[in-house]
Amino acid sequence: MMKKREVTHREIWFEDARFRLERADKAHRTELAARDAQIAELMKELDERPTRIVTQNLDQQIVDEAIERRDQAYRSRDRAFQALSELRLLHREGAGDRCRCGQRFQKCGVAQVVDRYPALEGWERRQWERMRAGQDHYLPPGHPGVTDPRWTPSGDSEQYSREFAATT
CATH class of the missing domain: 1.20.5 (Single alpha-helices involved in coiled-coils or other helix-helix interfaces)
Incomplete structure (x- = not known):
């Protein structure tokens, strides 16, 4: 038992x-x-948390800074071309193969330097188009595109010189 x-x-x-x-x-x-x-709920909360928005905002800040640097570079380029355009207004071929400064055009060092920048004409054309569209532009105040409503960009530097010579 x-x-x-x-x-x-x-x-x-x-x-x-x-x-x-x-x-x-x-x-x-x-x-x-x-x-x-609980882990799934916390993971969902992490996914929805503003941290991602902060990252997006940080990314947007980086993009905004890059855009600002790009715009500064464009403005710097525009000011340089504006200065070249002003030099071209002062040193251009006039009557009798003379530069406006009084030297022979072929001997004027400033005119020869300015002529080495063919992109200047394209820049002036774009600035003239901006001006005509009512947008901000960098054409200098004495530029014929600003002062003469009949002026049009020709793209031909000899034609450009003749047009300017006619305005002097």
Whole structure:
């Protein structure tokens, strides 16, 4: 009878242990599910957090700075071409193969330097088009495109010189 009692006691003990283990396992799974849900919620919050907006704003700030540097470079180029255009107004071929400064045109160093920049005519044409469209432009105040409504950019430097010579 003692043996039967021991066997019964062991069975009860194992049954109790198995019940406690199942209950602990169920509690563990419930806790894991709750933590997984919490992790998913936190991940969603991180994805939606303004951090991404800050990154976008930072990226936008970098883009804005690059645009500002680009615009500064354009303005610098426009001022340089404006100065060349003013020099061309002062040193251009006039009557009798003479520069407006009085030297022979071929001997005028300033006129020869200005003539080395063929892009100046394209720049003047674009500035003239901007002026005609009512936009800001960098044509110097004495430029024929500003002072003479009949003036049009020709793209031909000899024609340009003749037109300017006629305005002097």
